[in-house]
Amino acid sequence: MKLHRNGRQIIIDFPVLVIVFATLLWAGTYYFTATGSLIQCQGSLLYIRTLLILLLLLAPFVLKSAITTTTRKPSSRNTPINKKQLFLGVSIVLYVWAINIFGYLITSIIYTSVMVWLFGIRDLRLLVLLIIGTGTIIYFGFSVLLGVPLPLWPID
Numbered sequence: 001m002k003l004h005r006n007g008r009q010i011i012i013d014f015p016v017l018v019i020v021f022a023t024l025l026w027a028g029t030y031y032f033t034a035t036g037s038l039i040q041c042q043g044s045l046l047y048i049r050t051l052l053i054l055l056l057l058l059a060p061f062v063l064k065s066a067i068t069t070t071t072r073k074p075s076s077r078n079t080p081i082n083k084k085q086l087f088l089g090v091s092i093v094l095y096v097w098a099i100n101i102f103g104y105l106i107t108s109i110i111y112t113s114v115m116v117w118l119f120g121i122r123d124l125r126l127l128v129l130l131i132i133g134t135g136t137i138i139y140f141g142f143s144v145l146l147g148v149p150l151p152l153w154p155i156d
Contacts, residue, residue, distance in 0.1 A: 009070045016066035020059050027052045084118065091115070104150040108135045 003010040031052050091111065098107045112131045121127060142148045 007071065011068045011070070013066040016062065020062050020066075024052075024055055024059060027055055087118070088115075099151065101154065103153040103155075104139065105135070105152050106154070108138070 003012070091114065095107060095111045098111075109131055112134055113127060116127055116130050121130070139150060139152075142150050
């Protein structure tokens with residue numbers, strides 16, 4: 001988003017603002033519905049309290065980096081939407097939606113191969129290595145380390 005004021009151009013990176021405020025809102029809502037206070041905390045909520053405090057401390061710095069000011073004269077033409085960024089955003093939403101229908105394995109193979117191809121990697125060996133590597137690391141991280149079940153097959 002671009003604002004023009006007194007010969008200055010203020011550029012605000014809107015997605016960063018949305019992500020920061022959404023994360024703070026989620027963490028705060030989760031924590032305060034569980035405890036009701038920032039001081040009182042049970043052992044299982046120590047992690048989320050620490051995360052919330054770190055988010056609150058780092059949010060001003062992230063927000064400051066999302067706002068830039070230039071003294072250039074405002075340009076009359078609009079910047080076009082970058083098609084790769086738009087495709088990336090839409091594909092992430094479709095990927096998360098498709099995991100519930102087609103399962104993690106099939107969806108991840110298709111998604112990773114399309115993304116790697118889109119970003120210019122054409123070597124078949126590297127493509128297969130990235131598909132197997134990222135799929136295994138993500139599945140191991142969620143299922144084993146975090147205990148979050150992923151639907152591996154469409155039947156699950």
